[in-house]
Amino acid sequence: xxxxxxxxxxxxxxxxxxxxxxxxxxxxxxxxxxxxxxxxxxxxxxxxxxxxxxxxxxxxxxxxxxxxxxxxxxxxxxxxxxxxxxxxxxxxxxxxxxxxxxx
Amino acid sequence: xxxxxxxxxxxxxxxxxxxxxxxxxxxxxxxxxxxxxxxxxxxxxxxxxxxxxxxxxxxxxxxxxxxxxxxxxxxxxxxxxxxxxxxxxxxxxxxxxxxxxxxxxxxxxxxxxxxxxxxxxxxxxxxxxxxxxxxxxxxxxxxxxxxxxxxxxxxxxxxxxxxxxxxxxxxxxxxxxxxxxxxxxxxxxxxxxxxxxxxxxxxxxxxxxxxxxxxxxxxxxxxxxxxxxxxxxxxxxxxxx
Numbered sequence: 502x503x504x505x506x507x508x509x510x511x512x513x514x515x516x517x518x519x520x521x522x523x524x525x526x527x528x529x530x531x532x533x534x535x536x537x538x539x540x541x542x543x544x545x546x547x548x549x550x551x552x553x554x555x556x557x558x559x560x561x562x563x564x565x566x567x568x569x570x571x572x573x574x575x576x577x578x579x580x581x582x583x584x585x586x587x588x589x590x591x592x593x594x595x596x597x598x599x600x601x602x603x604x
Numbered sequence: 605x606x607x608x609x610x611x612x613x614x615x616x617x618x619x620x621x622x623x624x625x626x627x628x629x630x631x632x633x634x635x636x637x638x639x640x641x642x643x644x645x646x647x648x649x650x651x652x653x654x655x656x657x658x659x660x661x662x663x664x665x666x667x668x669x670x671x672x673x674x675x676x677x678x679x680x681x682x683x684x685x686x687x688x689x690x691x692x693x694x695x696x697x698x699x700x701x702x703x704x705x706x707x708x709x710x711x712x713x714x715x716x717x718x719x720x721x722x723x724x725x726x727x728x729x730x731x732x733x734x735x736x737x738x739x740x741x742x743x744x745x746x747x748x749x750x751x752x753x754x755x756x757x758x759x760x761x762x763x764x765x766x767x768x769x770x771x772x773x774x775x776x777x778x779x780x781x782x783x784x785x786x787x788x789x790x791x792x793x794x795x796x797x798x799x800x801x802x803x804x805x806x807x808x809x810x811x812x813x814x815x816x817x818x819x820x821x822x823x824x825x826x827x828x829x830x831x832x833x834x835x836x837x838x839x840x841x842x843x844x845x
Contacts, residue, residue: 515635536637537635537636537637538637542744543637543744546641546740546741546744547637547640547641550637550640550641550644551637551640555644555737
């Protein structure tokens with residue numbers, strides 16, 4: 502297996518795709534899973550079968566898994582901990598005036 | 605064919621036998637995703653078959669429900685076209701069958717959706733959306749295989765050559781039917797021609813036009829298919845499950 506194939510988790514010929522779906526009444530696309538497909542067109546069609554049961558009015562995004570850069574679990578502390586220390590970064594120091602219902 | 609019962613039964617049998625053939629692919633398709641797509645299409649066909657069989661049973665008025673019509677008729681009583689009973693062959697043959705069937709069913713169901721019979725119109729309205737998807741899927745693979753590798757092109761052309769003669773039966777004239785199949789031919793040609801061209805495939809010119817399915821005269825394949833499909837029901841007639 503080539504290094505590239507190993508990276509994308511492919512054992513045969515079809516690369517891996519990540520699938521994001523926005524439901525008909527949904528506000529945003531949510532990651533729902535992944536699948537193998539030879540290209541974007543087939544990935545989209547397969548995603549429609551696998552994840553949406555062909556419901557009308559849903560929106561699907563497919564992205565080649567290789568195009569996604571993820572934050573590393575090893576760097577988690579460096580990435581996220583400082584923010585937790587700095588409470589002044591959190592929007593908790595405001596008095597919410599009475600009568601502001603939707604803040 | 606004559607009368608709404610025969611017409612409805614013929615469409616039901618097309619869908620039922622197509623569903624049975626597609627279901628044979630389950631766990632055997634080239635890819636997992638394709639496996640699911642084929643099962644999906646099979647389920648669509650079975651759903652349409654059930655609606656049409658139930659309605660045919662009501663039209664007949666002899667007390668036969670969808671199960672009686674599906675499981676207790678022999679091959680001479682089936683009215684499906686020969687195209688749908690052909691063995692699956694390789695993936696290219698299956699895609700040729702699917703593509704041609706969908707290119708016929710889509711205009712058929714679309715026309716049916718506007719016919720005077722309310723039940724048939726409702727069934728047509730539901731099934732045409734599914735047929736559009738089947739057509740899309742079949743066309744996609746015909747193009748990919750035809751314009752793929754040398755080997756896939758060879759197989760796809762062989763599949764088209766093999767299946768093509770059976771498409772003529774789809775359009776046998778029946779002026780008394782709610783939708784005369786002969787009127788669907790232009791829509792079929794309009795879809796099929798460009799797809800074959802884009803797939804770099806040659807449209808067969810054969811004049812051979814096997815037929816007989818609508819009259820209950822089938823190929824040697826149907827009886828085996830029915831034996832497998834009906835074995836349990838015939839062994840335990842009247843059982844509920």
